[in-house]
Amino acid sequence: MKLNSKICAAPYLVWMTAFIVAPLLMVIYFAFTDKEGNFTLENLSGLGQYASVFVRSLLLAAIATVICLFLAYPLSFMLSRLRVNKQRIMLMLVMLPMWMNFLLRTYAWMTLLERNGLINSFFGLFGIGPFNMINTQGAVVLGMVYNYLPYMILPLYTIMVKIDDSLIEAAEDLGSNLFQKVTKVLIPLSMPGITTGITMVFVPSVSTFIISRMLGGGSNMLIGDLIELQFLGNSYNYNLGSAMSLVLMVVVLLCMGLTNILDSENKEGGVI
Amino acid sequence: MENTIVGLKDIVVDFDGETVLNGLSLDIHDKEFVTLLGPSGCGKTTTLRVIGGFIEPKSGNVFFDGKEITGLPAYKRQVNTVFQKYALFPHLNVYENVAFGLRLRRVEEKELKTRVLEMLEMVGLRGFERRDTTTLSGGQQQRVAIARALVNHPRVLLLDEPLGALDLKLRKEMQTELKRIQKDTNITFIYVTHDQEEALTMSDTVVVMHGGYIQQIGTPVDIYNEPQNAFVADFIGESNILSGVMERDFCVEFAGQQFACVDKGFAPRELVDVVVRPEDVQVVPAIQGQLSGVVKSVIFKGVHYEIIVEQAGFEWKIHSTQSQQPGEFVGMNIGPDEIHIMHRMGEAAR
Structure with missing residues (x-):
């Protein structure tokens, strides 16, 4: 029997309709209706007062993404040039934190960063501090970087193992110094990995609520927290929550569109 | 330079x-x-x-x-x-x-x-x-x-x-x-x-x-x-490589025969490598040859035939425009100019 590729997609199609398309339509429906089910634009027009939360979310997520990129890029290159068996071990080490529960990992940072936490106790031995680390925006960014760094490393590494050494040698042969080798050959060739990595770190960072709640305290509320409040919190209002989700989705899409323009000269597509 | x-x-x-x-x-x-x-x-x-x-x-x-x-x-x-x-x-x-x-x-x-x-x-x-x-x-x-x-x-x-x-x-x-x-x-x-x-x-x-x-x-x-x-002889083109003994200047012994050659300056009775190119071996009727052997195989190669002749346990590779019958008894002649004599290489370099 011939393998029909269209039939292969059928299970996912059912899944997608039930769990992605339908909820999406529901989000749109709730965003444009009030509690009685009448059409309204109030949910969306009322979002202006939360602009600062949106900006903070985007800003912190962007900072975390940039830090991830700068940490992951050189590391991924180093990984891709190791011997194959060493690559496997190193990749496992990179992924190791991901095997641990996400909440647990973030709790661990709380005990480290607290006013009476391990770091401050350590500094206390030398009579320094205590520093105010928990419940700051810095702590939130740290939590994002810590949790999502592997999602930056993996796509970068995947694309870099495919870049042949001879291409880098060719660049050097034609007169490139170290900086030019990186900017004129390595970065353009790894662009699909860069955009995928940015997407995979930025999107979960911008919509996170656990990290900001645990490490950011009440004062650094992100859009994720705000949405959660509408569904599970005291201000129970899923129409407003849906409107927020919708706007967040559009903003994220715009950001991704922007990233992909960077990649547009590149013919090879990324993972996403 | x-x-x-x-x-x-x-x-x-x-x-x-x-x-x-x-x-x-x-x-x-x-x-x-x-x-x-x-x-x-x-x-x-x-x-x-x-x-x-x-x-x-x-x-x-x-x-x-x-x-x-x-x-x-x-x-x-x-x-x-x-x-x-x-x-x-x-x-x-x-x-x-x-x-x-x-x-x-x-x-x-x-x-x-x-x-x-x-x-x-x-x-x-x-x-x-x-x-x-x-x-x-x-x-x-x-x-x-x-x-x-x-x-x-x-x-x-x-x-x-x-x-x-x-x-x-x-x-x-x-x-x-x-x-x-x-x-x-x-x-x-x-x-x-x-x-x-x-x-x-x-x-x-x-x-x-x-x-x-x-x-x-x-x-x-x-x-x-x-x-x-x-090594060079073998790597550059095809060759018959035999071990031989340099009897004296202009005379070398290999394949059980003495041959006139153009090389000199080797030690008396020095063990040497003898190289003969396949196209330099002439196939003649058995009685006229310096060496004689049995044709093992003949392969058509386009411009020439590749003939393998077994003589005293050594398989000679010969390139000739004339075909031969497998199993036939033939003679082989090699001119003095066509015999290349070189010092033995160490085994490691082979």
Whole structure:
């Protein structure tokens, strides 16, 4: 029997309709209706007062993404040039934190960063501090970087193992110094990995609520927290929550569109 | 030599404790087409990479135009390389690939354009400027790689088995093409290959390498006609290699017979390697031959027949335009000029 590729997609199609398309339509429906089910634009027009939360979310997520990129890029290159068996071990080490529960990992940072936490106790031995680390925006960014760094490393590494050494040698042969080798050959060739990595770190960072709640305290509320409040919190209002989700989705899409323009000269597509 | 452009002196290279080059010394003359020839693992590519600056030797010196460049990084050297698998930049089109080196040196846009187009013209790719390199055929990619290297006007062009991935017909075309380009541009070419025919066709000088040592340096004619040892004889063209004893000057014994030869100056009764080319053995009726044996097989090869004759346990390979019957008893004659005698090599070098 011939393998029909269209039939292969059928299970996912059912899944997608039930769990992605339908909820999406529901989000749109709730965003444009009030509690009685009448059409309204109030949910969306009322979002202006939360602009600062949106900006903070985007800003912190962007900072975390940039830090991830700068940490992951050189590391991924180093990984891709190791011997194959060493690559496997190193990749496992990179992924190791991901095997641990996400909440647990973030709790661990709380005990480290607290006013009476391990770091401050350590500094206390030398009579320094205590520093105010928990419940700051810095702590939130740290939590994002810590949790999502592997999602930056993996796509970068995947694309870099495919870049042949001879291409880098060719660049050097034609007169490139170290900086030019990186900017004129390595970065353009790894662009699909860069955009995928940015997407995979930025999107979960911008919509996170656990990290900001645990490490950011009440004062650094992100859009994720705000949405959660509408569904599970005291201000129970899923129409407003849906409107927020919708706007967040559009903003994220715009950001991704922007990233992909960077990649547009590149013919090879990324993972996403 | 006065016109030496690249000089290697006592170069030692090892990878993970394994020695690849054993104190190699070599002078390459300006404007020559020099080929490094040898089987895989002989150190020829390593030698090329030492010249290109991609491998720093453990010891020894590299000279360029009389100046030492041993520690100089590749991007500061006046050499360019055509890589084995072309190594064209997939994110750039043909024009930008060729322009890459010139852009790095901030060549003015107008001059850059002239030089790139001129170079594409020379390799026969005019009109391909906007093409994506990944859509080109192997031969075309090869030409882009050559243009990309030559547009920088290097003093020396290094070529690492550049024709290895092409089919036979294209390879022959590119051989002629490369030779023409080398003549036109008057640049020194250092060419690495394991294909002895390619080496003989294109080169002014052939450097035969084996086991990290240079076995022989000479013109293609010298290398073919006067191989210095059994390895070179065997590697360059086909050979019958027998062990023999040098009876006295101009007389050698092998295959149970004494033969007149043109070599002298060996120690009395010295054990030697005797090399006879397959086309130099004449097949004659059995009674007229210096040697005689039974025809084991006859294979038609196009221009000639390859005849295997067994004589006293040794299988002679003979190239002849005349066919023979398998099983037939035939004689073989070898003229004194056709017997090449060389000192025995150590087993390790074989």
